[in-house]
Amino acid sequence: MRGSATSGLTTGGVPPAQALVDVVQEVARGRGAVLGSAALVATVERVRAAIFGAGPLQPLLEDPAVTDVLVNGPREVWVERAGRLERAPVDLGSDEDVRALAVRLAAAGGQRLDDAAPTADARLPDGTRLHAVLPPVAGGGTLLSLRVVRARALSVAELVASGTLATATVPVLRDLVERRANLLVSGATGSGKTTLLAALLSWVGHDERIVVIEEAGELSPAHPHVVRLMARRANVDGAGRVDLAELVRQALRMRPDRIVLGECRGPEVREVMTALNTGHDGGCATVHANAAADVPARIEALAALAGMGREAVAAQASAAFDAVLHLRRAGPGRARRYLAEIGVVRRTAEGWDVQTGLAVEPSGAVEHGPGWGRLVRGRG
Known part of the structure; x- marks a missing residue:
């Protein structure tokens, strides 16, 4: 837990707080030193950080x-x-x-x-x-x-207060979650994709089971029924690897109400699209992309790693995904992260694309795009 006196990088093998205090006091007495309460606390924290943190x-x-x-x-x-x-x-x-x-x-x-x-x-x-x-x-x-992985998920209200979400986008986002739209959250590294996704998942009904699949345990939605599958790398002998694609296949057998992939970064995108095209609606994933309009090219590149052709990707993706939520950093200093666009996925004669439904300025001003009608009507 961040900020606690007992925090550190390990949980197993860390001695209880009092045991570490006793050891520090014993060593200090052995050196003829007497530590006051403030010095003792500071010394214990330094020792804990040096050994376990x-x-x-x-x-x-x-x-x-x-x-x-x-x-x-x-x-x-x-x-x-x-x-x-x-x-x-x-x-x-x-x-x-x-x-x-x-x-x-x-x-x-x-x-x-x-x-x-x-x-x-x-x-x-x-x-x-x-x-x-x-x-x-x-x-x-x-x-x-x-x-650092955030100890708790930020709420939608907190994201609005921080400027990450414009107030006008909140009812649109809630509608997408409640009608079980399949969502892709896109953006650059550190743009807040995981933070936004965790906040949105807190809106999922508490009678639903969420299966989260990740390489690193970053996604911690405020929801009572979340189970997590974690990818595993091969050991030094090259054995024991469990990749994200395998975990998506395993998740389908776990009676999920919603399947959430922490990040699409490889051929597992094929399994995700397959899952979302076989009745598992309400699913979510994140993907790195420069803009919402670039998401199709990014998905096609990842799907190519799984041997999928462009036509197959267009057919699968346009049926699997409903909306793209794209995040950017704002301002010359690029300090603040904000939801810049909500786009709708559609099939086109050339393949598929993402059409802007809502565009958001760094100031919070919102404009309707050509995809607004389809965004509010939902699919069909």
């Missing part, structure tokens, strides 16, 4: 305003706070210290990181996403990227 980076990960921690070198630590990158006054010691921290964090996520495997992409036990690169692949030294 991210060391000097742990306070940054526990800052509720921080979403990303980026390490370019021992004294080059950056954080994204409230949507903006800023330098953090953190000293990680030497290049060797940064490497040792990266190796320890990768191990905590069950990944190998060494000269033979110089990159690691792992999910840490508390949900934090880790990406690490060692030299010489990383030219200037060990690189670390940590993305």
Whole structure:
């Protein structure tokens, strides 16, 4: 849990808080030192972070305003706070210290990181996403990227208050969820796709079962009946891999009311489209795309990895997906994330496309597009 005195990157094997306090006090007495209450708390937290957490980076990960921690070198630590990158006054010691921290964090996520495997992409036990690169692949030294997973889903009201959602889009979004439209949430990395999707899923009826399929456990909707399937990488022997496509197939056997894929990034898009074309409506997924109009090209590229031709993709996608919700960053500083467009998916003579139903300006002003009538009428 972020911000708690007992937080850290591991849950198994972490001693109870009082046990760690006792150890610190014992070591201090052995050195002839007496720690006051404030010094004791600070020392215990440093020890916990050094052994079980991210060391000097742990306070940054526990800052509720921080979403990303980026390490370019021992004294080059950056954080994204409230949507903006800023330098953090953190000293990680030497290049060797940064490497040792990266190796320890990768191990905590069950990944190998060494000269033979110089990159690691792992999910840490508390949900934090880790990406690490060692030299010489990383030219200037060990690189670390940590993305913090939000402890709770933001509500739609909070997204409206923050400017992510224009007030006029809320009834349209609620209607899409309640009539079980199949949704694609698109946008660039860090644009807020998972945050928006989690908020929308909180509107799903509490008598429905949601099966969430992810590579990393980022999606945590405020809903009482959510089950999660997690992809697994192959071990060092190349065995044990379970990919997203297999998990989508398994989800169909779990009596889902709604199937949610955290991110379409490969051939699993074929299984998702198949599922949404076989009676499993109300499904959702996210996908990286520059604009709503670019989503068809992105889906076609991913489906090609599964051996699908363009005509087959057009037939499947136009029947599988109802609407695209596209997010962007606003302003010159690109600090705020906002829902910029709600588009409707339609079949065309050339294949399929996404037609704008609602366009939203960074100011929150909303304009109806050519697809507005179809958006409010629903399919057919």
